[in-house]
Amino acid sequence: MGEKKVTAPLPGTILKIKVDVGQKVSPRDVILIIEAMKMENEIDASVSGEVKEVYVKERQTVKTGAPLVSISIS
């Protein structure tokens, strides 16, 4: 049923990744946390489905729009 790429809404450092490949997620699940300006920003899955791929590692810095995770929508 298609695939959703979750991208970074703001630049920062990946503080924590909360999902693994294959994990089922619902829209309001937090998939990872980006730290920007010393503030922790929770990023939601925003769709229901299964995590297909994780593109980033913890402590990696990302720019706005960088792909974070892809989710195959169920």
Added chain:
Amino acid sequence: MLEQFLEAFQGIGILNLTWGNMVMWVIAFALLYLAIKKGVEPLLLMPIGFGIFAANFPFTGLMDKGGLFYIFYHYGIENELIPPLIFLGLGAMTDFGPVIANPKTFLLGAAAQIGVYVAFFMALLLGFSIPEAASIGIIGGADGPTTIYLTANLAPHLLGATAVAAYSYMALVPIIIPPIAKLLTTAKERAMVMKQMREVGKGERVVYPLLASIVIILLVPKSAPLIAMFMLGNLFMESGVVERLTNVSREALINIVTIILGVGIGATMSAENFLNPKTIYIFILGVIAFAFAVAGGVLIAKLMNLFIKNKVNPLIGAAGVSAVPMSARVVQIMGREANRDNFLLMQAMGPNVAGVIGTAVAAGVFLNIIK
């Protein structure tokens, strides 16, 4: 023999401690408590609190001409040395990217200065002199060093009150902004996601501090000490070739002068200076200035939206209240409350940074007119 003994005895501090001294101690302990237990601006309130405490012992001579705290105050603050050095450090940690990517946000930083002028006129109505009113109004800009710079210049007897008011209200940004910003916006406006910002290149970043200096200092010459140092610090950082100067400006230097600044300000707070009705008015006017600054930013953002194509979320106007990056964080939290997928943090940094510059310019305008 006995006389000498009596004289020595009378020179003992404890017999000469006044009620005023002890009340100031209570204030000092309250500030230290807030700093240590509540984490309220500890970097500033701890030196200020201890400065008050130490300066309110009898017979120390700390604030007499040539005394240690006098030297801190006279050379560091009265001669206006330290606030510009702090601006050097702030410049070396400020990212102008969001302003360069979205220059409209500069207007929002300027709009928040409305609070400064509202409080200025209210202070005049309450019977404060023009220089005093300007020093009180500038609290609304939510910028500590600028408030100190202007007050030291125009109304040094109010320094303790305006500095403590400015730093206390900055710490209260998360409490002051939300109710006002909510009152002036609809849930739909707050939920609005803004267009992503473009990338800003290195060339633009290097040229920006020079260009901004030309425009601002030509327009408001008296803002030069603060603006020039801020832009120098920013050039250090963005040029990328003087990492040592960048780091020392934003770490060691700013920390060293902050200690001297805090103690020097605390030391000006004697009972006569601080325990009078003026101080209460200053705190009341300060919070009014803050409230109008928030409202000004939000309302101008809404006004701007009537004319521009890429609309802004009016919440980011509230970040025109400098207090970097606290106001931007508050805006981010409020935007997200309205819409889980809304990330305004970087967008809010534009007005936030512009607010710092705007307050320094407002101080320059006062100096141009009054001095």
